[in-house]
Amino acid sequence: MTELTHRVVDVGDGRIHCVEAGTGPMVLFVHGFPESWYSWRHQLHALAEGGFRAVALDVRGYGRSSKPTAIEAYRLLALAGDNVGVVRALGEDTAVIVGHDWGAPIAWTSALIRPDVFRAVGSLSVPFNLRGDVRPSEAWKTLAGAEEFYQEYFQQPGRAEAEMEADVRAWLTGFYFTASGDAPPFVPGEGSIATIPRGGRMRDRMVFPSALPSWLTQGDLDYYVEEFERAGFTGGLNRYRNVDRDFDDLAVYAGVPITVPALFVGGSRDGATMWGTSAIERFPQTVPNLRRSVILEGCGHWTQQERPAEVNAELLAFLRSL
Numbered sequence: 225m226t227e228l229t230h231r232v233v234d235v236g237d238g239r240i241h242c243v244e245a246g247t248g249p250m251v252l253f254v255h256g257f258p259e260s261w262y263s264w265r266h267q268l269h270a271l272a273e274g275g276f277r278a279v280a281l282d283v284r285g286y287g288r289s290s291k292p293t294a295i296e297a298y299r300l301l302a303l304a305g306d307n308v309g310v311v312r313a314l315g316e317d318t319a320v321i322v323g324h325d326w327g328a329p330i331a332w333t334s335a336l337i338r339p340d341v342f343r344a345v346g347s348l349s350v351p352f353n354l355r356g357d358v359r360p361s362e363a364w365k366t367l368a369g370a371e372e373f374y375q376e377y378f379q380q381p382g383r384a385e386a387e388m389e390a391d392v393r394a395w396l397t398g399f400y401f402t403a404s405g406d407a408p409p410f411v412p413g414e415g416s417i418a419t420i421p422r423g424g425r426m427r428d429r430m431v432f433p434s435a436l437p438s439w440l441t442q443g444d445l446d447y448y449v450e451e452f453e454r455a456g457f458t459g460g461l462n463r464y465r466n467v468d469r470d471f472d473d474l475a476v477y478a479g480v481p482i483t484v485p486a487l488f489v490g491g492s493r494d495g496a497t498m499w500g501t502s503a504i505e506r507f508p509q510t511v512p513n514l515r516r517s518v519i520l521e522g523c524g525h526w527t528q529q530e531r532p533a534e535v536n537a538e539l540l541a542f543l544r545s546l
Contacts, residue, residue, distance in 0.1 A: 226272040235309025237302075238290030242310060244279040246272025250316045251543065252307060252342075253280040256325020256349070257460040258388075258396065260287045260451050262444070263324065266532035267539065274540045279319075281310055283327070285459015287451055295381070298462035300470045304334040308341050320543060322346035322487075324528060325496070326463050336477055339484050344546050346487040346539060348527040351500040352511050355478045360467040371419040374426065378464040387425045388457045393449045398430030400445075405493045405524030406437040418495055439530045482511045487542040489535060491523030515542055 226245040233240055243261045245268045253264040264280035271278035282289040284306055285298060292298070307330070311319045321342045323331030328350035335345035356363075364373040378384050388395045401407055402417050408431060410416055417429045436442065488504070488511075490497030497504075497519065507514050518538055520531050528535045 225269050228268060232288060233310060233313035235306050235313060238284055238292065238306070240284065240290070240306055240310050240313075241282040241288035242279050242314070243268065243281075244277065244314075245269060246275070246277050248276045249543070250277045250279060250311065250314070250319040251539075252310060252319045252321045253278065254307065254321065254323040254327035254330050255280070255283060255286075256323070256327045257463065258399070258448070258452060258457060259325070260448065262447050262451075263526070263529055267322075267528055267536060270532075270536040271539065271543070274543075276543060277316075279310070279314065281306075283330070283460075283463075285455075285462060287455055291455065291459045295462050295465050296469060298459065299466040299473060300330060300333045301337075301473050303330045303463075304337060307331075307334045308338055311341055317341070318343045320344040320346065320546070322348070322539065323350075324348040325350060325525070326460075332482060333474070335482055335484050335486075336480065342484065344485040344487075344542075345482065346489070346542060348489050348535065349491065349494050349496045349525060351488055351490070351497070351503040351507070352482055352486075353500065353503040354481075354506075354510055355471065355474055359471050368419040370422070372422050374418050374420060375464050375467065377420045377426065378461050381458070381461075381465070384426070384461055385457050387427060388452075392453050393445070394432070395427055396448055396452065397436070397445065398427055398432045400440060400526065401433045401437060402430045403495070403525040404437055404439075405491060405522050405530055406433070407431050407524065409493075416495070437530075439526070439532075444529075481509065483513060485542075485546055486511045486514045487538065488514065488517040489527060489538055490517075490519050491525065491527055491530070492519050492521045493523060494525045494527065496525060515545060 261280035328347040335342040
């Protein structure tokens with residue numbers, strides 16, 4: 225397989241750890257929560273072998289990247305700035321950017337505000353949605369009924385961290401499996417990890433498998449456990465703690481569509497894709513240069529890890545069309 229090169233680059237107000245493979249036009253991969261550059265391991269090799277310079281980063285707060293202490297340091301504008309800094313630090317002028325989970329809004333935002341740098345964008349799991357009129361923290365109140373929406377649960381510094389860091393391996397195992405396409409089907413009325421009983425814990429809604437699913441080996445899980453036992457979860461959770469700041473920061477872009485060529489890939493069993501159905505239906509207006517929108521049947525939330533061959537094929541076809 226193509227050799228992977230690790231490097232840490234200066235992006236102005238911090239350092240970002242990157243892993244790259246191959247030569248050619250640059251493709252920058254941005255992960256979500258709770259993951260790392262490693263979630264793109266299958267794509268790095270496939271794109272390198274397909275003639276591209278594939279680069280996967282650790283978002284600030286994760287892995288070997290800088291971990292600012294201020295919560296506001298994790299706003300979308302700062303993370304988009306990191307992406308620009310990585311492109312520049314690696315000696316490129318432009319790149320295609322691809323994101324998954326929280327990495328998708330980071331990628332969409334990067335393409336929205338810096339189309340001069342990010343000439344195309346790919347999104348897995350989370351579709352682009354125009355900024356609405358309701359602040360996210362207000363919208364949460366209608367999403368979970370008498371329970372607590374998971375993003376609300378993540379707001380209080382230290383609360384979710386205490387649950388996660390008490391047993392990192394067990395928590396990650398439960399979270400990865402429960403959000404995957406291998407988990408038992410959701411039963412309405414029985415709750416899910418998207419909502420938490422007030423005063424409860426997210427892990428109380430998790431399903432813990434007797435064996436890992438085929439797409440997540442013991443070695444894969446070991447890597448993630450080691451990363452989060454070392455770095456903790458606060459940096460990743462701080463992304464959730466900035467959604468109202470993002471609402472204010474991006475007010476000037478209200479109603480502005482994504483104009484660069486775009487690709488969307490979701491899963492039929494991914495909550496983020498299912499919640500985004502109305503956003504997907506609005507793609508002709510919000511992403512007018514969308515080249516393809518694909519829903520992978522039976523795929524859960526961990527799109528590029530659960531279905532690497534299909535995702536790689538879609539990415540390569542998209543990239544070659546540019």
